[in-house]
Amino acid sequence: MSPPTCHIKIINSNTCQAMTTNINASAQSAKFPGTEIVTVQPQRGPESVESFYDEYLAIPGILEQIILDRDSDAFILACWGDPGIEAAREITTKPVIGISEASLYVANMLAAKWSVVTTLHRTRDMVEKTIVKTGLTERCASVRTTKLSVLETEQDRANTLDVLTEASQLAIQADGAEAICLGCAGMSGLEQELENRLGVPVIDAVAAAVKMAESLVSLGKTTSKQLTYRSPERKQIKGYPSHYQAENFPRS
Structure with missing residues (x-):
């Protein structure tokens, strides 16, 4: 029996259309036949997220994609680091899945030790903070x-594969990794070739998040509003469109 139809919105946290297209392709290949996926990007924000400044600039546009949505059963934040995920969970009862959380949880069920292979050296602290948070x-x-x-990661896929292969081999041989998490949504779609080269599980974060979202929707679970992710207190918010006002968000 096929799982019931669910509607998932994937939000690419940056404004790069090529990356949105790639994320969508990975998600479409991972979903159940009955799942409907829409992949979007913010109307405003940085074209890539690879610094704390980029991340904070991107968050209002990410949240807007959730605030204005009435039809989706779950949301996926498609940026490794899950920018704005706590705020996103405050403004909806629907499950909100971050691709970094999803990939780490999947890796944790497949290997005793795993490594994250990611982008620029400056992102190390951002990645490590995400791991601590999980x-x-x-x-x-x-x-x-x-x-x-x-x-x-989008512009030259052959080079990206070679760079990721080298870094992953170091993680396996020098660090003892038994699985690899790809630490950027832009790396989606490369996991199978990397598995063939490396001989260990390689986790595509977007695909992992899709399967998590489908599972939570199928289980009928919603975001807890008991305390931490309770809707924000109602107060005046100046300089933002009216849909950002907390009075618009579900209380339970």
Whole structure:
């Protein structure tokens, strides 16, 4: 029996259309036949997210994609680091899945130790903070950064594969990794070739998030409003469109 139809919105956290297209392709290949996926990007924000400044600029546009949505059963934040995920969970009862959380949880079920292979060296702290937030630090063998920018992961896929292969081999041979998490949404679609080269599980974060979203919708679960992700207190918010006002958000 096929799982019931569910509607998932995937939000690319940056404004790069090529990356949105690639994310959508990965998601479409991973979904159940009955799942409907729409992949979008913010109307405003940076073309890539690879600094804290980029991340904070991107968050209002990410949240807007959730605030204005009435039809989706779940939301996926397609940026490794899950920018704005706590705020997103405050403004909806629907499940909100971050691709980094999803990929780490999947890796944790497949390997005793795993590594994250990601983009620029400056992103290490952002990645490490995300791992700490998930509570999985002890299972992380390493974070391997590369010379690749987020946009470069899209521009030359052959080079991206070679760079990721080299970094992943170091993680396996030097750090003891038994699985690899791809630490950027722009790396989606490369996992199978990397698995063939490396001989260990390689986790596509977008695909992992799609399967998590489908599972939560199928289970009928919603975001807890008991305390931490309760709707924001109602107050005047100046300078933002009216749909950002907390009075618009579900209380339970």
